[in-house]
Amino acid sequence: MDIKTRRKALGLTRKELAIKAYVDPPSVQLIELGHHVDDKFVNRIEKTLDALEAGEPVPDWRPAVDEEIANDPDVENFH
Numbered sequence: 001m002d003i004k005t006r007r008k009a010l011g012l013t014r015k016e017l018a019i020k021a022y023v024d025p026p027s028v029q030l031i032e033l034g035h036h037v038d039d040k041f042v043n044r045i046e047k048t049l050d051a052l053e054a055g056e057p058v059p060d061w062r063p064a065v066d067e068e069i070a071n072d073p074d075v076e077n078f079h
Contacts, residue, residue: 002032003028003031003032003042003045003046003049004032006049006053007028007032007049010049010052010053012052014028014029014032015028017045017048017049020048020052020058021041021044021045021047021048021058021061022044022061022062022065023041023044023045027041028045031045040068044059044061047059048061
C-alpha cells in the first residue's frame, strides 16, 4: 500500500502525518505525488505509519533530526 493510501486509512491529513514524522508538509505531498524526496524523509514517514498502524507509539524523531542538522556543514551557510 502506498503512503497516501495508508495515511488516508488512518484518517490523517498530510499536515498531521508530517508533524508526526517530523517532516515538512510539502515533502509529504511530493512523496504522495511520486516525486523524489530525500530517502530519510520517506523512511521516517513509513516508520511513523508502521507504528500508527500497529497501535504503537510514534518514534520521537526530533533528537535525531536536530543532531543531523547540527552536524550538517551546509547549515552554517544559512546563518
